[in-house]
Amino acid sequence: MKIAFIHQDKKLKTGAGCINSLISCKLEGEGVEMIHFYPKVKLVDAPHHMKGFNNILFFFSLLEHRNKVLSCDIIQGTTYTTIAFLSFSTPIVSHFGSTTSGFIHATPHTNQTEPKLRKIWNELKQAKIINELNIKTRRPLRDIADIENLVAKRVTAIVATSEIVKNDLINSGIDETKIHVVHNAIEDFWFENSPTTTTTAPFLVYLGRIGQNVFTLKLKGLDRLIYAYRAFRDVPKLSILMTANKNISSWLRSSINLHTVYTNLYKPEIKEKLSALCGSILLVTSRYEGFCLSMVEGMSQGIIPVTFPVGVAPEIIKDGVNGYLVNSEKEMVEKIQLILSDDVLRKKLSAGALASSKQFSSKNMTTKLMTIYKEIVANKPNKYKKRLNINK
Incomplete structure (x- = not known):
């Protein structure tokens, strides 16, 4: 079996890039020939409000590799990255780790948040951590959501990383029968030398992306995190952040009591720090996650999740058994x-x-994944002769 694997413009070591690398490595171990393609040419120098279309058009530069891509048994991509090949007959599998429509629906405008959280956003603006209380336009996000929906309707099969992502797609009109829920995995090293003792001095822990602008900071629940941290002034805290926003990491370091902050650590370093804190509490404050890889990474080191019902959490977290699901900041504080x-x-x-x-x-x-791919290849001659009409 030969798979054309379409990536972003560079090899990322976090998020979708991390999962794509893991998938590629493990499929090669099963004897699958993986051929990797990275778009390199920006087709349009677009203004900000057309950023969504600019990102989409970027992937049409891959048509220069059309013959190599179409010679494969399957084309694999993430959400809309396979868009340039929808009109061809080669089967396409699209991996949805989240949906942009999910981001949009879950993230409120500042005036829609509770007063206690709105106060935090105003504080961040006054401290110049954010430049505005709301992004100027969500149009680029809506454009991407529309294209994701188009691609999802026309690909051969969809891999959704959680029931939440599956339901997002079904609610957008996608045929349920072609959606396969396959949970993401964490790298094998997370399971090596698992901690055997719990710390006597538990920390409150945040792990993962924190966001860049006011929209993504809200999406990741920065306001909820600050609220929870401040409710436990005398409890030590550790935040391991993935962010390019140096202002937010510096502000969190100086404004939250007993708070240690690291940014952009390599995963082995993260594991080492978490392993020493086995029995601590992991705060998952996001308003939306498609899976929440960082929660599973924390759990592998015995860190206890107290999480809003995002990503895979509702499928695996059992109250009082392996963590707690919460629906408000008040409930989060109570469970902590x-x-x-x-x-x-x-x-x-x-x-x-x-x-x-x-x-x-x-x-x-x-x-x-291999079960899905084998079924597609076995049915290729008759089942997937032609892509669906673009207007359907």
Whole structure:
């Protein structure tokens, strides 16, 4: 089997780039020939309000490799990255780790947030951490959401990383029968030398992307995180952030009591720091996640998730067993207090979180993907002769 794997313009080591690398490596281990393609030519120097279209048109530069791409058994991409090949008959698999429509619907304007959270956004603006309380336009995001929907309707099969992503797609009119839920995996090294003892001095921990502008900062729940951190002034805190926004990391370091902040660490370094804090509490404050890889990484080191119902959390988190699902900042604070006040419960939850993480092995993910790919190839001659009409 030969798969044309379409990537972003550069090899990223986080998010979708990390998952794509893991998928590629594991499929090659199963004997699949992976041929990688990276678009390199920007076709339009577009103004800001056309940024969405600019990102989309970028992938049409891959048509210069058309013959090589179409010689493969399957074309694999992320959301809309396969758009240039929709009119050809080669089967296409699109991997949806999230949906842009999900981002848009989950992220409020500042005046729609609760007063206690609105106060935090005004504080951040006054401190010049953000330049505005709302992004000027969501049009580029809406353009991308529309294109994602078009591509999803026309590809052969969709891999959704959670039931939340699957439901996003179904609610957008996508045929449920071609959506396959395959959970992401974390790298094998996360399961090596698992921690065996819980710390006697638990931290509050945040791990993952925190956002760049006011929209993505809201999406990741920065206001919720600040609120929760401030509710526990005397509890030590650790934030391991992925961000290029130096202002936000500096502000968090200086404005939150007992707070250690690291930015853009390599994953082995992250594992080392988390392993030493086994039995601590992981705060997942996002308003939307398609999967939430960082939550699973934390769980693999015995860090207990207290999470809003985003990504894969509603599928795997069982209250009082391996963490807690919460629906408000007040409830998050209450669950944190409960865990901190009961060491027996904390150790039980830590062990439960670590045990639950083991289902997210690369072997499980690869087995499910190979089943999908083999079915597509077996049915290729008759089932996928022609792409759906563009207007359907």
